[in-house]
Amino acid sequence: MSKPLLAGVLAGFSLLGLAVAQAAVNAENANAALKGEASTIDPVSAQVVHTPGAPDLNAAEFEKAKEIYFQRCAGCHGVLRKGATGKPLTPDITQERGQQFLEALITYGSPAGMPNWGTSNALTKDEITLMAKFIQHTPPTPPEWGMAEMKDSWHVLVKPEDRPKLQMNKLDLPNLFSVTLRDDGKIALIDGNTKEIVKTIDTGYAVHISRMSASGRYLLVIGRDAKIDMIDLWG
Numbered sequence: 466m467s468k469p470l471l472a473g474v475l476a477g478f479s480l481l482g483l484a485v486a487q488a489a490v491n492a493e494n495a496n497a498a499l500k501g502e503a504s505t506i507d508p509v510s511a512q513v514v515h516t517p518g519a520p521d522l523n524a525a526e527f528e529k530a531k532e533i534y535f536q537r538c539a540g541c542h543g544v545l546r547k548g549a550t551g552k553p554l555t556p557d558i559t560q561e562r563g564q565q566f567l568e569a570l571i572t573y574g575s576p577a578g579m580p581n582w583g584t585s586n587a588l589t590k591d592e593i594t595l596m597a598k599f600i601q602h603t604p605p606t607p608p609e610w611g612m613a614e615m616k617d618s619w620h621v622l623v624k625p626e627d628r629p630k631l632q633m634n635k636l637d638l639p640n641l642f643s644v645t646l647r648d649d650g651k652i653a654l655i656d657g658n659t660k661e662i663v664k665t666i667d668t669g670y671a672v673h674i675s676r677m678s679a680s681g682r683y684l685l686v687i688g689r690d691a692k693i694d695m696i697d698l699w700g
Contacts, residue, residue, distance in 0.1 A: 518560045519601035530599035533592060537582065540671060540689055546604045551579070559601045567597035610691065623697070632699045636663065641698065643675035643684055652686055668694045 512524035522530065535544075541551030548554070559567060571593045572583030582588040588596070632638070640657035650670055654663040669692035676685045684696040 514602065516556060516602040519556060520564065520598040522595075522598055522602070526595060527599065527602075527605075530595050531605060533588070533596060534599065537587070538596075540673065541578075544604075544607050546600065552577075554600045556601055556603055564594075564597050564601075567600065568593055571596055623700075628697060629699045634699070636698065638681055638698055643686070645672045645675065647672055650688070666694075666696060668692070 514522045514524060514527040538551075538554075541549055542554050543549045543551075546554040552558075562570075570579065571588070572581065574581035574584075580587070583590070583593050636656065637658055641663070642655040642657055644653045644655055646653055646665065648671075650667060650672065651665050652668050652672060652675060653665045655661065656663050666686075668686045669688035669690055671689035672686055673689060674687050676687075677683070678685065678695075682697065682699055684698055686694045686696065
């Protein structure tokens with residue numbers, strides 16, 4: 466083989482070897498990049514909550530809206546949004562109203578008793594937009610709280626056999642009022658004759674109602690956190 470031809474063959478093999486080596490280095494760098502670089506996408510924000518007919522929300526937005534709804538809305542509209550003192554907010558109703566209507570209602574309220582969450586600055590514009598989207602979704606199912614869980618959370622402070630057999634105070638029980646101190650998590654017992662506060666009692670989160678027992682001895686207080694306090698008025 467002539468020297469020029471031999472030189473050409475050797476040069477060809479050299480270039481081929483260089484190309485193969487470069488390809489191997491590039492592949493190795495690509496693998497290293499895939500293995501070593503953290504994703505810039507938040508996994509939670511990448512999860513999408515979808516309900517047919519409703520604007521999509523990512524998981525973080527959905528969780529934030531759930532918390533706002535529990536704090537601000539559930540007391541009137543119900544945990545499952547089927548309505549209580551407030552109107553139902555199920556998707557068949559809210560989707561028909563539409564995003565703009567819902568935002569306006571949340572912002573300005575209504576004469577029927579809906580608070581003006583926007584103009585009172587209780588919620589920001591972004592939060593109002595989020596809540597208008599959220600209530601178009603299927604309501605999330607609350608955690609199960611059955612009889613077993615109720616019994617586990619039951620604390621008897623004074624056993625029935627240890628309770629007074631007669632009323633131990635001079636309160637006029639038929640004229641005693643239980644007044645909700647809602648944001649304070651308490652009730653105030655007010656004497657209807659003197660209009661004075663007899664006692665304030667810690668009862669739990671967002672107290673909603675007080676009810677007397679049939680005997681008139683016990684006062685039962687229920688909050689949004691599902692805690693029930695039974696207060697012996699004879700003590």
